[in-house]
Amino acid sequence: xxxxxxxxxxxxxxxxxxxxxxxxxxxxxxxxxxxxxxxxxxxxxxxxxxxxxxxxxxxxxxxxxxxxxxxxxxxxxxxxxxxxxxxxxxxxxxxxxxxxxxxxxxxxxxxxxxxxxxxxxxxxxxxxxxxxxxxxxxxxxxxxxxxxxxxxxxxxxxxxxxxxxxxxxxxxxxxxxxxxxxxxxxxxxxxxxxxxxxxxxxxxxxxxxxxxxxxxxxxxxxxxxxxxxxxxxxxxxxxxxxxxxxxxxxxxxx
Numbered sequence: 001x002x003x004x005x006x007x008x009x010x011x012x013x014x015x016x017x018x019x020x021x022x023x024x025x026x027x028x029x030x031x032x033x034x035x036x037x038x039x040x041x042x043x044x045x046x047x048x049x050x051x052x053x054x055x056x057x058x059x060x061x062x063x064x065x066x067x068x069x070x071x072x073x074x075x076x077x078x079x080x081x082x083x084x085x086x087x088x089x090x091x092x093x094x095x096x097x098x099x100x101x102x103x104x105x106x107x108x109x110x111x112x113x114x115x116x117x118x119x120x121x122x123x124x125x126x127x128x129x130x131x132x133x134x135x136x137x138x139x140x141x142x143x144x145x146x147x148x149x150x151x152x153x154x155x156x157x158x159x160x161x162x163x164x165x166x167x168x169x170x171x172x173x174x175x176x177x178x179x180x181x182x183x184x185x186x187x188x189x190x191x192x193x194x195x196x197x198x199x200x201x202x203x204x205x206x207x208x209x210x211x212x213x214x215x216x217x218x219x220x221x222x223x224x225x226x227x228x229x230x231x232x233x234x235x236x237x238x239x240x241x242x243x244x245x246x247x248x249x250x251x252x253x254x
Contacts, residue, residue: 001113001120004147005029010106012093019103023136026144027184032130035216036149038121043228045080045237055079058229059120060238061109064246066253068092070108073246076118077238080231085241087249088112098158099133102141109142122217123150124229124238128158129214129222131177131192134184143215150214151222152192153236157210159183162194166208171199174223177210193223198234206234 003009008026010019034040038056046055055078064071073087088111094104105127128137129152136144137158143150159182164175173196179185192212199206211222229236235243 001116001118001146003110003145005145008141008145009110010103010141012103012107014103016097016100019100020134023102023132023134023141024184026141027135029144030130030136030140030214031216032213032218033216034218034221036121040221040224040228043122043225045077045229045231056121057083057118058238059116059118059123060126060236060240060242061112061123062126062239062242062246063105063108064243064250065092066250070105071246071249071253072105072108072112073242073249074112074116075238075241075245076116076120077241080237082241084116084118085245086112086115087245088115089249089253101127102136102138105138106142106145110145113146120148122225123148123214124226124236125150125152125214126154126239126243128152128154128210129192129212130185130219131158131160131210131212133159133182135191137212137214139212139214147215149216151217151225152212152214153226153239154210154212155207157194160191164194166194169196169199169208171196172227173208176219177212190219192219195223195226197226197230197236198232209234
């Protein structure tokens with residue numbers, strides 16, 4: 001799977017000003033509305049087929065790190081079945097800079113996509129999408145580059161504000177994340193959701209996920225899709241499996 005919009009491929013050699021300018025261009029090109037060829041109700045971890053055919057193919061993307069290298073892993077699921085998994089090991093060019101993650105990790109992830117034989121219907125990234133200062137987090141940036149429906153699932157809130165308190169919320173709770181003065185979107189724009197995917201009676205300190213559209217998916221639909229992809233764990237199954245696969249590959253390298 002290769003870039004459809006190569007002009008947006010992140011370049012870690014650019015200056016910070018150039019990176020931020022490119023992110024604004026990516027955000028302008030991104031579609032934060034539903035534009036995909038599957039029924040959201042068909043997304044599940046069940047292997048049963050619908051009347052319309054197979055379940056959509058959902059890819060999860062995550063990374064592990066070792067000695068200045070990124071181990072970028074992709075796991076593709078159709079229902080509950082792993083259809084394909086692949087990875088790439090590449091050097092990292094720049095350190096982590098808040099808001100510029102795609103310039104550090106985007107190239108390594110695209111290297112993994114180049115070895116992927118399948119064409120996913122949806123990609124779930126471990127990172128932010130529209131919940132980003134310039135509305136172009138990792139899931140949005142790479143979603144636009146690949147022109148694939150994509151979702152960002154982050155463990156921490158990068159920016160914006162949640163329209164409710166997030167502590168000790170029950171499983172299934174959700175609240176909008178809206179743009180504030182740190183985000184280029186108009187103040188109050190819904191840019192994602194806080195979503196409590198999992199909760200335990202014995203440990204009420206489980207934090208919510210921060211789910212946002214990457215590309216060709218609306219903010220409201222992201223929550224529905226992530227809910228359908230969680231399987232008793234906090235993280236959606238595609239990224240949970242990609243995380244485990246990345247760690248396995250890292251172990252093999254050592």
